[in-house]
Amino acid sequence: MKPVVSIIMGSTSDLPVMEKAAKLLDEMQVPFEMNALSAHRTPAEVEKFAKEAAGRGIKVIIAAAGMAAALPGVIAANTTLPVIGVPVKGSVLDGVDALYSIIQMPPGIPVATVAINGAMNAAILAVQMLALSDTALAQKFADYKESLKNKIVKANEELKEVKFAYKTN
Ligand SMILES: Nc1c(C(=O)O)ncn1[C@@H]1O[C@H](COP(=O)(O)O)[C@@H](O)[C@H]1O
Numbered sequence: 017m018k019p020v021v022s023i024i025m026g027s028t029s030d031l032p033v034m035e036k037a038a039k040l041l042d043e044m045q046v047p048f049e050m051n052a053l054s055a056h057r058t059p060a061e062v063e064k065f066a067k068e069a070a071g072r073g074i075k076v077i078i079a080a081a082g083m084a085a086a087l088p089g090v091i092a093a094n095t096t097l098p099v100i101g102v103p104v105k106g107s108v109l110d111g112v113d114a115l116y117s118i119i120q121m122p123p124g125i126p127v128a129t130v131a132i133n134g135a136m137n138a139a140i141l142a143v144q145m146l147a148l149s150d151t152a153l154a155q156k157f158a159d160y161k162e163s164l165k166n167k168i169v170k171a172n173e174e175l176k177e178v179k180f181a182y183k184t185n
Pocket of ligand 1: 084
């Protein structure tokens with residue numbers, strides 16, 4: 017299956033964070049690809065990647081980077097596809113540097129920024145975008161949300177039992 021989501025990260029050192037996005041897309045059976053390219057270290061390759069992504073059938077790009085995170089913005093500058101940015105925690109500034117770099121885009125070139133290390137939410141947003149024109153995926157996502165709800169309802173019931181046991185001891 018041809019990938020429709022492209023996960024790109026500034027370094028393979030970001031992979032432990034971005035694996036959460038991959039896992040969610042896998043669960044939703046959304047075909048995706050992963051690349052590690054850097055706007056700082058491999059600027060020509062990043063430009064080529066961004067310019068060719070739409071033509072290859074990619075619909076959404078999830079771009080992650082830590083430190084002085086130029087990557088998501090540079091990709092957004094070179095494509096008309098929606099770009100979701102994931103600031104990665106890794107430096108002495110704990111990811112706030114990456115958050116500020118990614119979120120403060122000039123008007124006209126947005127990057128839809130999630131929380132620091134928010135890879136899973138980035139994947140969920142990508143799924144929601146794709147589900148606008150894919151009813152089967154929309155249903156799968158609705159089922160996923162329902163399962164989240166059920167998990168909380170069950171946890172709440174278990175919490176009540178814990179409280180009951182505490183009271184009677
Ligand atoms: N922010 C960027 C960019 C970029 O924006 O182009 N390229 C690499 N990086 C980030 O540098 C951190 C350290 O990278 P290394 O572990 O490879 O030294 C990573 O979090 C990466 O995303």
